[in-house]
Amino acid sequence: MSKLLVDLLNKKFPTAVLETHSLYGDETVVVEASAWKEVARFLRESPQANMDMLTDLTAVDFPDRDPRFEIVAHFYSLAKGHRLRLKTRVGDPEGEDVEVDSITDFWASANWLEREAYDLFGVIFIGHPDLRRILMYPEFEGHPLRKDYPADRIQPLIAYRDVPNIEKIAPFSVDEGMSFGRQTHSHPKKDSDDSRVN
C-alpha cells in the first residue's frame, strides 16, 4: 500500500530522492539532507500521505561512510494505516557539520527525539526550539553513541571516594576469587551453640 507512497515521493521530489527500498511492506526512502524538511512537510500535509504520527527519529553512525550519519525517521498514518521510513545522510567523516533541518514544526514529538539524537550523536537540528541534552547531563563532553567515543570513557559528575584501589574495592578475604559468592565475613569463633551465622 505504501509502495504508492514511494512512487508519490519519487514523482514529487525527483531530484531529492536518492534511493528507495521496498520489501514486504517495509518502505524506505532516502532523501537529500537539503530536502529533509520539505519532504517531511509533504508527508505531513498531503492528503495521500497523511502521516500524522512520528513513531521514531534517531541517528545512525557509520564511521567509514561519507556522509557519516544517517538520520532515520519512522512515520505512521493512523488514518490510512501505512508506514514509511525516511532517511537522510549528513556529516563529514570527522563528525563535523552534522546539520539537518528540524521537523518539530510538523510533529511535536520530534522535539524530544531530536534532542535525544543531538545528545547521543551530536546531530544539530536547525530550527529546533530548545536543543539541549535530554539524557546526559549538561557537563557531559562529547556524544556517547558516536563510534569514536571511547567505550571505557566515563565522566563522573561527582568525584569518586578517596579510597585506594577504588576501581576494584575489595570484598576482602581469602576466597575472593570464588566463582559466585565470596566468603562473607570473618566471624570470630564463639560459643558452639552460635550456629545462626554459617
Added chain:
Amino acid sequence: MGELKQSSTQIIEPGGAEGAGFATTRLEAVLAWAQKYSLFMYPFVTACCGMEFMSVSSPRYDFSRFGSEAPRFSPRQSDLLWVVGTITQRQAPILKRIYEQMAEPKWVLAFGTCASCGGFYDNYACVAGVDKVIPCDVYVPGCPPRPEAVLDGLMLLQDKIQTGNRTPAIVKPRQDPAVEQHTGLVQLRKSRTSIV
C-alpha cells in the same frame, strides 16, 4: 526474638530465687542489639530490582520479621539505605546527598548486581557500583537477587551491626553451582511422564 550472645553477657541466677535473676552485659552490645532489630530503612529504588524488593518486603518473605519494619522516605529518619538498582552518573550526586543526610549510625546495603558492581552496565552512563560514591556494608549479588539472598544479606548486616564490624561483605550463595556440579546450573521441572 534475638538473644544477646556476646561472650561478655552473663545471666546470673542467684540461688534460691527460682526464675529471678539479672544479666550483665556491655552497653555497646545492648545498643547494637537494639539497633540491629530496629533498622529503619530508606529504599533508594531506581530500577527493576525494585520489584524484587517489593516481593521481599511483602508477606511471603516479609523482612519485617527481622525488625526492619518501617520504611522511612526521609533519609533523616533512616538507618539503613537500600540501594536497589542501577545508579547512573546522573543519579550519583543524589545518592550521595541522600547518604550524607542520614544520621549516624547508618548502613548501606547494595541490592543486586548493578548496585554492587555495575553489572553489565559497563558504559558511559552508569556508576560501576555504589561503593564508588558511598561506602557500602553488604553486597547482595544477583540479577535480581533471590529473596533468600536478600534475607541472608539482612541477617549478615545484623550480624555485622552486632559485632561492630564495618568491613564490607558479600552474601554467599547458599549453594555454589560451580562446586556442586551434580546439581546442575538449572533445575528443570520433572516432566509429567516421569512422575507417572
